[in-house]
Amino acid sequence: MRIFVALDLDEAIRERIQKVVEQIRTTAPDARWISSESLHVTLKFIGEQPDAVIPRIENLLRSIQAKPFQVTFTGTGFFPTPRAARVLWIGIEGADALTGLAKNIDESLAKIGIPKEDRAFSPHLTLARTRGGSGAPGRRKDDKFNRQFARLQEFLATHPAAEFGTMTAREFFLYRSQLSSKGSQYTKIARFDLQPAIT
Numbered sequence: 369m370r371i372f373v374a375l376d377l378d379e380a381i382r383e384r385i386q387k388v389v390e391q392i393r394t395t396a397p398d399a400r401w402i403s404s405e406s407l408h409v410t411l412k413f414i415g416e417q418p419d420a421v422i423p424r425i426e427n428l429l430r431s432i433q434a435k436p437f438q439v440t441f442t443g444t445g446f447f448p449t450p451r452a453a454r455v456l457w458i459g460i461e462g463a464d465a466l467t468g469l470a471k472n473i474d475e476s477l478a479k480i481g482i483p484k485e486d487r488a489f490s491p492h493l494t495l496a497r498t499r500g501g502s503g504a505p506g507r508r509k510d511d512k513f514n515r516q517f518a519r520l521q522e523f524l525a526t527h528p529a530a531e532f533g534t535m536t537a538r539e540f541f542l543y544r545s546q547l548s549s550k551g552s553q554y555t556k557i558a559r560f561d562l563q564p565a566i567t
Contacts, residue, residue, distance in 0.1 A: 370416050370545045371557070373429065373473055374408040375466075377493075378535040381441055382407060385458065388530050389495065395520040399456070399496040406554050409439070409460065409493055411470045411540060414482055421480070422542075426558045428476045429542060436562045437465035441493060441532035444524060446517060453517045457492040458532060466491045469540070469562075538562050 377385075386404040393401055417425065440461040446453035460466065470489045478484050498516045542558040 369419055369422065370547075371414045371422070371425070372410055372543050372545060373412040373414065373540060374410045374543055375439070375537050375540050376556075377407055377409075377441075378533070381533045381535055384532045385441070385493075385495070388532070392520055392523060393496075395523045396456070396496060396517050398499055398516050399520075400499055400551065401496045402494055403551075406552070407493060407495075408541075408543070408554065409466070409491065411466075412473045412477065412485075414477065417482075422557070424480055425477065425482075426542060428479065429473065429540075429558070429560050432469075432472050432476055432560065434465070434469050434472060434562050436536055436538045437469075438462050438534055439466060439537050440534040443529040444495070445492075446521070447492075450521060453521070454498050455494055456496040456517060456520065457494055458530075460491040460493065462537075463491050466537075 382404050385407060389401060389404070393399075414425070441458050442461060443459040445457055445459060447455040447457060467489050470491075474484050474489075496517075539559055539561050541556045541560070544555045544557050546553045546555070
């Protein structure tokens with residue numbers, strides 16, 4: 369089973385993002401746009417795991433203690449660079465709490481042999497990817513100038529940064545990812561409340 373850990377979005381934020389996407393997607397018609405119902409903030413990509421390991425993962429995630437925190441979605445950008453853009457993303461404020469939660473998840477899952485991340489956590493919300501390109505944020509040897517996002521970049525440069533709103537993160541989820549002809553399909557398989565440590 370291919371799995372990952374992520375925050376879901378409040379419906380109001382999802383709707384604001386969808387309205388902006390409807391305005392801009394014609395400027396990058398060749399990109400692969402993420403459907404509004406699939407939007408999430410990845411905290412840890414785990415990858416393929418045997419079904420028998422899933423209960424152990426759920427138990428570890430259930431033991432994580434962290435306070436609810438606010439997350440603000442604002443502005444857009446491109447990975448790895450605007451010139452060699454492969455990913456359009458929405459920025460996230462509230463990164464300290466988000467980074468702390470991601471680190472806690474990463475360290476907890478390492479106890480059962482799931483490899484730790486080898487690069488710093490970079491909180492973002494992916495909106496679109498270039499076709500044929502990796503969705504990873506880091507630079508790659510085969511990165512080169514591409515024009516799939518050129519018209520979109522021109523549009524964004526002449527418009528004020530979009531503000532999508534603020535939500536309070538009170539829970540996170542374990543998701544299953546299934547590849548299909550329509551792209552990846554995400555299904556929540558477990559929910560975990562954010563709650564501070566009892567002292």
